[in-house]
Amino acid sequence: MDAEHLYETVLHVTPPWYVEEVRGKPSASRLGKCDEVVVVIAHGEPLACPECGCACPRHDSRVRRWRHLDTCEARTVLEADVPRVRCPEHGVRQISIPWAEGRVPYTRAFECWVIDLLLEGTPAGVARLTGLGWDAVNAIKGRAVDRGLSRRGEVSPRHIGVDETSAKKRHDYITVVSDQETGLVLHVSPGKDAESLGKFYHSLTISAINRIESVAMDMSLAYIAATKEHLPQSDMAICFDRFHVASAFSKALNKVRVRENLKLASQGDGRLVGTRHDWLASDAQIDGRTRRWFKELSASALQTSRAWAIKEAASRCWEFVSVGWARKAWKRLIGWIDRCRIPEIKKLSDFLKVHLWGILNAISFGVTNSPAEGINSRIQKLKARSCGFATKAAFATTVYFHLGGLDLYP
Ligand SMILES: [Zn+2]
Numbered sequence: 001m002d003a004e005h006l007y008e009t010v011l012h013v014t015p016p017w018y019v020e021e022v023r024g025k026p027s028a029s030r031l032g033k034c035d036e037v038v039v040v041i042a043h044g045e046p047l048a049c050p051e052c053g054c055a056c057p058r059h060d061s062r063v064r065r066w067r068h069l070d071t072c073e074a075r076t077v078l079e080a081d082v083p084r085v086r087c088p089e090h091g092v093r094q095i096s097i098p099w100a101e102g103r104v105p106y107t108r109a110f111e112c113w114v115i116d117l118l119l120e121g122t123p124a125g126v127a128r129l130t131g132l133g134w135d136a137v138n139a140i141k142g143r144a145v146d147r148g149l150s151r152r153g154e155v156s157p158r159h160i161g162v163d164e165t166s167a168k169k170r171h172d173y174i175t176v177v178s179d180q181e182t183g184l185v186l187h188v189s190p191g192k193d194a195e196s197l198g199k200f201y202h203s204l205t206i207s208a209i210n211r212i213e214s215v216a217m218d219m220s221l222a223y224i225a226a227t228k229e230h231l232p233q234s235d236m237a238i239c240f241d242r243f244h245v246a247s248a249f250s251k252a253l254n255k256v257r258v259r260e261n262l263k264l265a266s267q268g269d270g271r272l273v274g275t276r277h278d279w280l281a282s283d284a285q286i287d288g289r290t291r292r293w294f295k296e297l298s299a300s301a302l303q304t305s306r307a308w309a310i311k312e313a314a315s316r317c318w319e320f321v322s323v324g325w326a327r328k329a330w331k332r333l334i335g336w337i338d339r340c341r342i343p344e345i346k347k348l349s350d351f352l353k354v355h356l357w358g359i360l361n362a363i364s365f366g367v368t369n370s371p372a373e374g375i376n377s378r379i380q381k382l383k384a385r386s387c388g389f390a391t392k393a394a395f396a397t398t399v400y401f402h403l404g405g406l407d408l409y410p
Helices: 003-012 109-119 123-130 134-151 193-203 204-209 222-231 242-266 276-282 288-299 303-319 323-337 342-364 370-385 393-402
Strands: 016-027 032-045 058-071 074-087 093-094 159-166 173-179 185-190 213-217 238-240
Touching: 003 016, 003 074, 058 109, 093 222, 109 123, 109 134, 109 393, 123 134, 134 393, 159 370, 173 193, 173 303, 173 370, 185 193, 193 222, 193 238, 213 222, 222 238, 238 242, 238 342, 242 276, 242 303, 303 323, 303 342, 323 342, 370 393
Parallel strands: 032 074, 159 213, 213 238
Antiparallel strands: 016 032, 058 074, 074 093, 159 173, 173 185
């Protein structure tokens, strides 16, 4: 078998295309390998319009080149003098090329390989391995995402999570919407305001909007406003995240401890010194040796121990399955908070009264925002791996590429 036939077989070149010539450029290295193999492909008769498939006369032609997968360790380039036809209906058109898309200077097989490398490694590593520039690597990634998004079809999730994640520096955010059931990123947009989330709702059909049952989020006023504006069922759907509520309690408790510790220390009482983490742990997390000490302390009349008891009671309020019982428990807790005479904790009363509806929705659906937060931490890893992003759009592309579950290949 001569080289032309071999490459026809290897490259799946079929009539009316055929391999006309294979040129190897010898390397100067001692190994005597080729640096580059150029496979010249030609097109026989007849020529057909790419739109309607009708046989048409040749109009002109132009030489094009495509980088392909290496063969025998040599960089391999396909070259063809690609004809344009003159179709009576569609005008002058370039005939379709089976091995590449549009005006892309790479074969489909090469793009697939670069996409596989990008899924596994860093963009810098992919650029080094392939000898492509950063711009070329990013262009392949961007096309893969565009292709995936256009193939994705209608997005219609039932349970979504919304979270903000830092894009570059602090105070520079993107909004990420994910499907709580599949764990896939559905939407990425710059900023963390109402418009950032509004863009997602805007992209949905009315039936997709109506299908949404729950929206897990932290208590961001912007996200609440956007959801209320676009979702008629928002009062039933918005679910506030358990861990954000818990963190409000933990912060308040810590303030109580700091204040009380200062007062006790001034009287020579060191009971609260160095106990920050003991109080933030939940009852279930405390073990063995510290338990006896902790029991004594938490049974004392310290404000810190009362604040801890309230924090623990709040965490138990999430355990109810029935919304009716949960509502009663939260109301009882709010009553306790109102009477507790610990200023840092009393501030939580208004916070809970304002947000109770969304807390009860979360309990009713058994929803937390932890899938979205898991995505957030994967996004932060992608950011570290990519050594940051020049633009928010590049960041969004990378998030879709890795976490969007898209069909990326040409
Ligand atoms: Zn035509």
